Amino acid sequence: MEKYKHIFWDLDHTLWDFEKNSVAALQEVYHHFDLPSMGIPSFEEFNINYHTHNDKYWERFRKGFITREVMRWKRMYATMLDYKIANEKLASELGEAYLQFLPQQTNVFAHAIDVLEYAEAKGYAQHIITNGFENTQIEKMTNTNMLRYFDVIITSEKAMSMKPHKDIFNYALLKTGANLNNSIMIGDALDVDVLGAVNVGMDAVWFNVHQHQKDGERTFEIHSLDQLYKII
Numbered sequence: 433m434e435k436y437k438h439i440f441w442d443l444d445h446t447l448w449d450f451e452k453n454s455v456a457a458l459q460e461v462y463h464h465f466d467l468p469s470m471g472i473p474s475f476e477e478f479n480i481n482y483h484t485h486n487d488k489y490w491e492r493f494r495k496g497f498i499t500r501e502v503m504r505w506k507r508m509y510a511t512m513l514d515y516k517i518a519n520e521k522l523a524s525e526l527g528e529a530y531l532q533f534l535p536q537q538t539n540v541f542a543h544a545i546d547v548l549e550y551a552e553a554k555g556y557a558q559h560i561i562t563n564g565f566e567n568t569q570i571e572k573m574t575n576t577n578m579l580r581y582f583d584v585i586i587t588s589e590k591a592m593s594m595k596p597h598k599d600i601f602n603y604a605l606l607k608t609g610a611n612l613n614n615s616i617m618i619g620d621a622l623d624v625d626v627l628g629a630v631n632v633g634m635d636a637v638w639f640n641v642h643q644h645q646k647d648g649e650r651t652f653e654i655h656s657l658d659q660l661y662k663i664i
């Protein structure tokens with residue numbers, strides 16, 4: 433399938449294993465601030481509570497209801513409220529520490545580096561389209577030795593738009609010189625990465641690592657990154 437020349441990758445949950453890395457970063461926060469001394473004896477419960485709130489606040493952020501800055505501290509504030517701790521300063525400190533620890537983690541999905549190497553060897557131009565924070569995403573890719581594979585990094589901050597909105601995809605095409613006919617998007621979120629690409633007319637691969645049963649338009653579906661060898 434030589435029709436593609438440009439590969440647009442999502443980063444979190446697609447190449448960089450956000451779930452594993454987030455848990456590791458939260459563990460560092462938990463111990464660094466000695467949260468058991470504040471009445472939070474179970475890291476497992478703390479982790480579940482945080483990610484429940486994080487999902488909610490990310491959804492609000494994607495819809496434009498809150499800013500990045502508010503999300504960064506409020507998701508932690510809501511988590512601490514579960515333990516009857518109402519301290520905005522502490523929540524802000526926890527949130528900043530989490531963002532410092534997170535990009536230092538280096539778990540990537542199986543076959544991620546091999547597929548990037550394969551695509552590079554075949555001459556593909558590879559790019560990132562991410563809704564994540566710019567500095568954080570660059571640091572993640574640097575610490576996992578992935579940054580060198582990508583020609584252009586498109587973040588929602590630079591594009592002033594977020595997946596699945598069309599503007600970020602149009603911005604990506606403009607910045608890379610790609611066109612819809614020779615481009616393909618690879619991402620884990622059917623309603624964000626895949627829907628966004630399909631809505632602008634770009635082929636898309638749904639990386640359905642958890643094998644969810646979901647309705648939604650997609651060009652390809654894979655459950656492991658090594659299945660990309662048959663697509664690209």
